[in-house]
Amino acid sequence: MSVLLPALRDPSDAPALRFGADALSYRELARAAGTLAGRFGAAGRVAVWATPSARTAVAVVAALLAGVPAVPINPRTGERELAHILGDSAPDVVLAGPGDVLPAGLAALPRIDVELTGADGTPPGRTGVVDAESPALIVYTSGTTGPPKGVLLSHRAVAASLDALAGAWSWTADDVLVHALPLFHVHGLVLGVLGPLRRGGEVRHLGGFSVEGVARELGNGGTMLFGVPTMYHRLADALEGDAGLAGALAGARLLVSGSAALPVHDHERIAAATGRKVVERYGMTETLMNTSVRPGGEPRPGTVGVPLEGVDLRLVDEDGAVLGERDGETVGEVQVRGPNLFSGYLNRPEATAAAFDGGWFRTGDMAVREADGGVRLVGRKATDLIKSGGYKIGAGEIENALLDHPGVREAAVTGEPDADLGERIVAWVVPRDGEVPPAEAELADHVARLLAPHKRPRVVRYLDALPRNDMGKVLKKALPGAR
Template sequence: MDLLGGPRRDQLGQPAITVAGRTLSRPGLYAWSVAVAEEIRDARAVAVHATASLETIVAVVAGLSAGIPVVPLPPDSGPDERAHILRDSGATHLLGTSDTVIEGPDVPPLVAVDRLRPPGNPEGLSSAAAPGRADVARTERTSALPGTDAGSTAFILYTSGTTGAPKGVLISRAAVAAGLDALAEAWEWTSSDVVVHGLPLFHVHGLVLGVLGPLRVGSRLVHTGRPTPQAYADAARAGGTLFFGVPTVWSRITRDAEAASALRSARLLVSGSAPLPVPVFERLAESTGHRPVERYGMTETLITVSARADGERVPGSVGFPLPGVRTRLVGEDGAPVPSDGETPGELEVSAPTVFDGYLGRPEATSESFTADGWFRTGDIAVISPDGRHRIVGRASTDLIKSGGYRIGAGEVENALLAHPSVREAAVIGVAHEDLGEQVTAFVVADEGVREKDLTDFVAEHLSAHKRPRVVHLVESLPRNAMGKVVKTQLPR
């Protein structure tokens, strides 16, 4: 299956990928990846030390081209997590650079990608060294490599492990292709776009959408190295059109007037990986002139719901199911929940992008699906009569049952964030002998704000039973690499 689109003759010599100022042409990318693929041809699975670098992208393309499951390894993972991923995945090779140093009994042999660059001009930077017929023939060999049928595993992506050891999620080539094609249609994404982001290359957002998406669509990719407002602004001035970011990135850009102004020239801003607070949405729309596209997905499902480039973008909403995707809501008793725009329920999904199971965990896989084959996301959502989706939060941490009411933590968080002195907020339910759970907020705010000020502010905007009973003013919130608040690390 030609997942990556392959090098096209009309793009020879053109830049395909830029990472932190280093540029690689499409022929350069595919020639280099073929050299790496030949080194790992007999591998069962390959782990990739997924730094933000050209070498990481070459390594991923090499694994996919060779039909070998790719296991992205977060470079900041701790020794126990890293050892678990390497052992559990069965990776027989580790792709990195000659500077990669990872020690331990389960570390497979290192393949230094930087030492496998073809001779000559592998980065394709010089117009005087335009690719010849031999270069084209060599790069076109990638589509002829074995094991690339649609049903084969493209990635083994590991979950965050918040409820135990991280689980390996098996994502097929067909799932990746279906997901990217659906997003290209929804976002009007074409080969004339220049995709810009500075996201980690070991998650769905930064790697699948942010790297494979441009390769499949044929658009150029500019990875900024770090997702700073200045880097995004520079990329916009250089012609960037389609920008990916997480809420933290967009929040920082709204506070940088120069960067926000530069992004007015973009075509589309896309936010994901965590809910975009309504106040940030509104500030971004005002400062950049763009109402951002929000979308929803999981490691196990890729992206299933999104706002459209040609549709209305409503703050707090993640839009509509993508082509081929079906969704439904169920209550705690398994009964259907109406799509009335008010009643929350657990979101279940049926889609061609859904994973093939957890590696070596048949029981966990079985528990994740209903009897009729729908995937249980574990997320609580509200669906309006016209099909627009709003994610309330995780069933395990964001559905609070207090005094007989069902309260979505996300709604309370957005109310808190609307206060002019609040910079960050996270809401959870804490056990309470009378209420069952009490709404408890952790807030990063400007000096001088009192807990009662915030409680009263929420009560003015939401039903009284949704106001926080307790507010903790803190210096920061625990977040993971994608900017999501890790609520399990909040003190109870």
């Protein structure tokens, strides 16, 4: 049995999961997952059709109990990507809800329907303690630079990351987590489901995000909320004149945002209406969680806090030199090491080797360090590092500055070739009022005033909306004409 979920060793009747009308205690979860694990037979890997449902949670828990790696499948995955994931991970069965309609690409796999009930005293499908270094999950990357890679996340990595967060956030069995994130990604599945279960607490999943659902669950005993900036933006919009929502958020012990930077304007609106500050953290599929702002810490644009316990973090320049500056200006690539790291990419030894620098994982994220050791992200190395006029500029800090303008609803920044500067800064802006957008010169002056003159956008392009993925991240390569 996996040591990830100690509350299932001698399960109680305390609430564990609630997804709408489906609710399971720890005893009921142990029965359902144990029964399901007993049906795996000799399966070496299982695919999980990861709908936002209690059955997905039961399926993943069953795989953990049995020591069988689970491969979460995004139900919105396209045909080509699904074929790649199945060919690469080679699962033996697919786990799905009885009413789930699966695509033709999964037709060749034996199917096991996940039930929410099980027999009393049902043991896990396999005996013995699961090796901590064995893979618990194989989670596929978004594939922005090629075919998606299968990230091998061990039982050790998941436990280490969740325990470090528990220490940083004082996360206990008394906490009730509310969230509405997808369950095929580490944010929604590892933090949002396995996190509460490892602590022995409760998770309440909304099925889909709604302001009403957040207010209802936080107002009815919820203590923590996990979300992405889009969700918090909608909450901030809804707070004006909604005393019930303000009271529900004010009653939460912890509000956490991740997957992208939360604009300062939304931080300020939520804090003003509720007295609560949203905590930001930084992680990725390969590393799980690396840093977090500590509860009560002052939010700053792009700041994701200090390294979690057990995580070593450094910044490295283009020549591989380690940067010691903590001046809030010197940009370097974030590299990390620690027990939270993945074990490698499935079937990709060359990619795994290339991802490390002497034991340090190259995140591809660019950041600066503040005087207090805090990390401020400024963009991705591949898409967000702009070299203009001899300066290295991170797109993320310009985006945060643009979002601080009252006339800007959404913003993205890219670079494009410029004969004089090498690259010029291009701002893609979704205005709050499409009929009267802020002028290009006004936005450029706004950025120059907050940051520095060389960081002002040279071109502003207006859009109705920015292209985003399921986790709310902007897809810059989908911007019209973007490189």
